Amino acid sequence: MSLHPMYARPRNLEQASELLASLSSGAVIIAGGQEIMPYINYGVMMPDVYVDIGGIDALRGVSAETDEVSIGPLTVHRDIQNVEEIVERLPLLAYAAKQIGGGMQVHNRGTIGGNIVAMHPLYDVAPALLALEAEVELLSEKGSQRMSLSELQDLSNHGLGTSSILTKILVKPMSPTTxxxxxxxxxxxxxxxxxxxxxxxxxxxxxxxxxxxxxxxxxxxxxxxxxxxxxxxxxxxxxxxxxxxxxxxxxxxxxxxxxxxxxxxxxxxxxxxxxxxxxxxxxxxxxxxxxxx
Amino acid sequence: MTKGKKPSESYVGKSVRAKEARAPLIGKAKYTNDYSFEGQLYAYILRSPHAAAKINSVDLSGAKKISGVHLALCGRDVFEHTNGITDHLNPAIFGGKSTRLPIMAVDEAWCYGQPVAIVIAEDERTARYAASRIQVDYTPKEPVVDAEKAIAKGARSVVPEWDDNVLIYVPFMNGDTQAAFDQADKIVTTDVKIHRFSSQPMETRCYNAVWEHDTESITLYGTCQNPHPLRLVLAETLRMNENKIRIIASTIGGAFGLKMHGHPEEPLICLMTKLIRRPVKWVENREECLLIGAREQQHKVEMAFDSDGNMTGLRDHFLANIGAPSACPGWGMAFLTGLTMPGPYKVENIDVHMNAVTTNKPSWNAARGYGKESTAIALELAMDNAARQFGISPIDLRLKNFITKEQFPYPSPTGLVYDSGDYGGVLLKALETIGYEDWKDKQKAALAEGRHIGIGMAFELTPEGGTIPGTMVAGYDSSSVRVGPDGTVRVLTGITSPGTHNGTAIAQIVADELGIDMDRIEVLQGDTNSSPYGFGNYSGRSTIVGGGSAALAAKDVRDKINAVAAALLEVEIDTLSLSEGVFSSSDNGDATVTFAEVCYASYTRAYDVAMCIDPPLEATRTFKPPGISHLPDENGRINPYPSYSNAVYVVVCEVDTETGKIDLLSLAAAHDCGKVINPILVEGQVCGAFAMGLGGALTEDVQYDANGVQLTKSFKDYVMLRMADMPLVGMAHHDSPNPDNYLGLKGAGEAGVGGSAAALVNAVNNALEPLEVVIHEMPLTPSRVWSAIQNANNSEGVK
CATH class of the missing domain: 3.30.390.50 (CO dehydrogenase flavoprotein, C-terminal domain)
Structure with missing residues (x-):
């Protein structure tokens, strides 16, 4: 808890990872802010350090290969709903993202990564991704690691925290007959x-x-x-x-x-x-x- | 008589866009929190986490050590500087109990959320952080949470010096109810449970108290509905002279009764500026706003009918769980629920008992409907229940039992005198508006497919403009009309606007009386240093008494202007006419003089042409609605209301029997608020009330656990309806002008919460009739509806 928090905006994943490894429990990762800011505004959380990953380009964008769609965790809900690669190859995910509450402002700011790492049982993205057997890529001190979203959910009880950064969401494209x-x-x-x-x-x-x-x-x-x-x-x-x-x-x-x-x-x-x-x-x-x- | 504007040019009755709506729409409205001053400090209030506890000690030292903290006080410290808060509506006046109402808990906390300590700091975060460093040593007590348990023998008294927990008991009796029940052909009993739901304005409360060094006085910028009466309460509580306090109620983002005073934060924040001599601001958060309760009642409505379906007797012994003692006027809602029985029905034998029960829940404040919504819910659920049991249409049963229009003015069995109405006509108009017969057909067709559509209706009688003798809840109000030398107008009025744009309605009325363009009129409200002494906003009164008094004042000023115009044109007054801002006379050919020229002459030619008047062009008048009677009848009863608005709400919904979820398909309302000054404003109020009533009946619920700890803390749990939930409301007006009031006005702002909530419940029960499911407990959450259907299915299985 701190009255005078610090703010850091690392430029790349290496900086972010090093920074997080050096910080104590009072740090939070922030991007779209839709998960954390209500807690902060309400006084439930008073972080010591905000690590803003919003400036890391490697966490952005959607790319589609033949056998895999890779989604950057900073992709906002509105893009999940509308980006062609997702609408065509992962229509279930695009549809689920449309059901997210909060209205346009939340859809424009909230990210798919934030939605996943919060591990909130009421959110819409996780059921769609789990039905699609999605995988995730995480970066920590120990390096990069790939696992199924299902495994990640089993491992964590209160969200991902600051021990690692979600760097990619990887989903096999749905076949046209699915x-x-x-x-x-x-x-x-x-x-x-x-x-x-x-x-x-x-x-x-x-x-x-x-x-x-x-x-x-x-x-x-x-x-x-x-x-x-x-x-x-x-x-x-x-x-x-x-x-x-x-x-x-x-x-x-x-x-x-x-x-x-x-x-x-x-x-x-x-x-x-x-x-x-x-x-x-x-x-x-x-x-x-x-x-x- | 001079001619004003031609009727076709008048503003009254037209859908004029609200003048006050521009600023909020473009984000430029100045709400109370938009005022900040040099040296501004911020308050955070630490509240009790227990419903009932002894406070052994409060250690403020941790907070005081934090840099940026200016002051930290506990309840006992504040107690030393103040008197108890003056009751908005003292229950003792009505034969109830009263107690000293400290601003903060002293030695004992009597509800969850009661203020225990306060910290003043340079910014909100610091104040909040410092408050978390305060150590309070509590010894929790077994709380009294449930109303029935609170009045059971041996229950602990929430207020130690009281011998029981009944704040006030009032019987409303008339005729021979026992005989009516003895001779009844049929008796229908309906247990109605109304939960705790409040009104949640988008703008929560905010107080910014400023110490004025030059005059050693306080200016309070505050979200308050009644600035002048609050000023008196602050003076008494803070031990100051009333003339050393100024209150400015700026733009208000919704009030609904919740911003009527009696809140501990009002004197508390003023005390802080008095002690520190710097501006101190406090902004209520949503969790705090949800502490303010209302409406939690349980009824046992018994109706006796003869064989023709005429109601011959009504019995209702009800409990209201009003929470801990408070200076706010919330408890009066329970009183009004009893007083407005039996609503629109002509039954004369009534036996209604009201018990307002004090518990360790947070206290009530006024909420839209002020108890009359609960009358409507209890009666209208019971009427549908009776119709079901008789196997007759709920329309016919109502039409048979309504007071008829020939019976007005109608003396009610509780002593009220209903001014006017056509209840049957309102019901039929509402049904026509929704297309009742069409929906009956659709309902049948849907049922054949296994879908459950329901149509429900409910009546709400909403007495408006109320006043209670011996209190600052007055029935009259005053306005000043000032016309300047350039012919522009300033109206100052003692009523305030909670965001309903009644200033626009007043401007329409004044424009018509003066015969000028509305754009030349500004209406100012809410500043005790400039407005005439007034009582503000409550009980749907603002257009009745604000508009009525402004009309009287405008007429007086217009007389002066006419006199000067006639002198300038050298004609008789009754030959004048005013059109598009220009006076002319049928006696003086082409000669003209503008309205502005007349006004200028009124100020500048006091010793020649304007000798005929006393300048300036100003008048202050009061409108005292004549329908009110505070002189008791032979049974000691009074009529505190000058007008009796009424309306019918119709809801069509579909119940998903697999999930219990309710979808709204169509809504309609027919409303009698007397003469409609501005349809947009009235319809806005009706739609808003509809949303509130439906939200209350469906989802809005402030829950507490068995220990009296608040569970509902944000809009995540207290879910109000959104646009997507609500179909458009079909609106019809069915005006029976009030014979006593200016232009035939009745109130329009308060009605609708109970009628719409009851219509929804009736619609759901109508939809579920084929399944033999009846629910009289609110809210109708999907899980409650689903459970009721499951239980019916299970008992069917047993059969």
Whole structure:
């Protein structure tokens, strides 16, 4: 806690990494400020040092190779929603980013990196990225390290902190035949989600070849449901299968969150409803395109 | 008589854009926090983390050591310098209890968030940081949080010198209710739970107290609705002369009753400048703003009906959890809930008991509706419940039981005298506006697809312009109209604007009375050094008494101007006409003189043509609405209201039965506020009230845990509706002019929170009727609605 904080704006990743290694626990990394500034304005946090990574060019930009889309963590939500490489190759992510609350100002300032490192269970980006099996690249004193977002989520309890910098988000492009859906249940337009479900489905003819669901806002961490859904593979989707997926996903919620948006019993049930509705959205795309054809 | 502007040229009745809206729109409005002065210091208030605790000691030394800190005081220090805060509305006047209301907790904290210590520093951060270094030693006590438990035998008294926790009990009785229930064909009981939801202005409270070295006085720049009455409270609390205090209420970004005074921070910040002799500012944060409660009531409404569906008796014994003692007038909301029973219904046998219960929750302040919204919620939920049980339409049941328009003026069973209205007409107009029959068809079609659409309606009677004898809640107000030598006008008025743009309505009225262009008029409000003594803004009164008094003053000035114009043109006054700023006469051919020339002559020719008047061109008048009666009737009852606005709100929604989520599909309101001065202003108020009522019914809820600790601390949890949630409101006006007031005015600003909240609940219950689900507990969060549906499904399974 400091009344007279210091401010540093490193020019490159090496400087930033060295600086962070030299600092004690009172430092914060700041970029878009949408996560940290409300805490600071409210007096909840009084950091000793602000390390502003907003000036590091290496953390910017989106580049798409054939087998991988690389997203700089400083990419703001508005760009995630609109940049061609993402809209075309990762439409699920672009769509989920549109569901982020707070309005235009937040979308223009808030970054995908900030959204990920906060590890906040109510946020929209993580379910989409986990459904897409995204990976991340981190830089610390020990050097650069690549791991799945799922692993990172398992490792950290209170966000990424200042021990390392998120340097890249890496996602395999979705194939044109991948069906996807995202359903965000929120009590009103200004509320955080109470159940956010992202679904990615591959079909083999009529039959479900693979399905992967990621559910946010229901527990402390985003829950990925895939193996549990194996029993629905190889057959076609039906409303019975939908209800079964709903139940499986609801059952996957161990200790549901309970807050003013809704209690745990409801939250657990809604996780299932959101998953089923996201699945229906995904399969609805198929119906729409086949009806067009 | 001289002719004014032709009726077609008049401003009254037109949708004139608000003059005051420009500055906020372009970011140039000066709110209280926009004032800063040389040597400005900032306050931070340390608050109790316990709902009930003994304060053993307060160690300020840690705070005092921080560089930049000028002063740190605890409750006992402040106690030595001040008297208790004067009650805005002393419950003892009505037979209730009172107690000394210290500015900060002294030896004992009686609610979460009560001020315990204050730090004054060079900037806000330093003050906050220093406050975190204060050591307070508390011994927590078992808090009294629940109203029912608070009045149970053996409950600890929140105020030690009281023998129980009932601040005030008032029975409202008329006729023979027991006989009505004994002879009833049907009795319908409805338990209604109204939660704690408040009003959250975008601009939170702010006080900047400035020591005036030259006059040894205080100027308080403050977010306050009632500058003159607050000045008296400050004088008494700070042991100063009233004439040594000036209050400037600048542009206000929403008030809704929350900025009516009695708050401890008002005298506290003034005391700081008195002690330090430098300007001291305090800005309330959202968490603090959410401490201010309202509306938490539980009702048991019993209605007795004869076999034709006529209500023959009404019983409602209700509790209001008003929180800890406070000088704010919040507790009076519970009183008004009882006083305005049975609303629009002509039942004469009533047995209503109000218990305002003191607890260790933070206290209430006034909130839009001032208890009348709770009357509407309780009655209208019960009416729909009765209609359901009778199997008849909620429209028919209401029409059968409404007071009819021939019955006005109508003496209510609690002693009120309703001035005018056409309640059935308002209901039918609202239903027509929303397209009721169409929606019934859509509802049927949707249900066939398994979708649950509901249509709900509710009536709200909103007495406006209230006054209570022996208090500074006055029924009258005053305005001065000053016309300068160039013919421009300054209106100074004792009422204030909470952001409703009533200044524009007053300018419209004055422009018509003077027969001039509105652009020549400036309306000034909120400065006790320039405004006439006035009572500010509450109870939907501002246009009634501010506009009424300004009209009277403008007429007086116009008489002077006419006299001088006639003298200049050498004609009789009754031959004058004024058009587009030029006087002419039917008796004097082409001769003309401009309005401005007449004004100049009025100031400069006092010894020849203007001999006929007393300069300057100024008048101050008071409007005392004649409908008010403070002389008790044979039962000791008074009529404190001059006008009885009323409205019907209709809500169409769809309930997602799988999630419990409610989507709003269509909204409409029909409103009777007497003559409409400016439709844009009235409709803005109605839409705002609609949003507040729906927000209250759906999501807005200030929650506390079992220990009385506040859980709802920001807009993350206290979620108000956004534009995207709300369809446009279909608006209809159905004016029954008030026979007693200037232009037939009734209030327009306060109504709507209860009616719209009740309409939403009724719509949801209508949607869920096929599932046999009825909910009378607010708010209707998705989880609550979903649980009710699950429970119904489960009990169905058991069958």
């Amino acid at each position: 069906l996807w859906g995202y359903y965000k249940l929120k009590n009103s337009a200004g509320a955080y989600g109470s159940a956010n479900a992202a679904v990615v489905i591959q079909l083999d003819g009529e039959n479900i070849k693979s399905i992967r669901v990621a559910i946010g806002a229901a527990t402390e961490k985003v829950v990925v449901v895939s193996g549990n859904l194996d029993s629905y593979l190889g057959g076609p989707y039906s409303s019975e299968v939908g209800l079964a997926i709903q139940k499986t996903c609801s059952d996957a919620i161990g200790e549901p969150l309970s807050d003013q948006q809704g209690d745990g019993v409801w939250r657990k049930a809604m996780a299932g409803v959101a998953a089923r509705r996201a699945t229906e959205m995904a399969l609805g795309k198929l119906n729409n395109s086949s009806s067009k054809g």
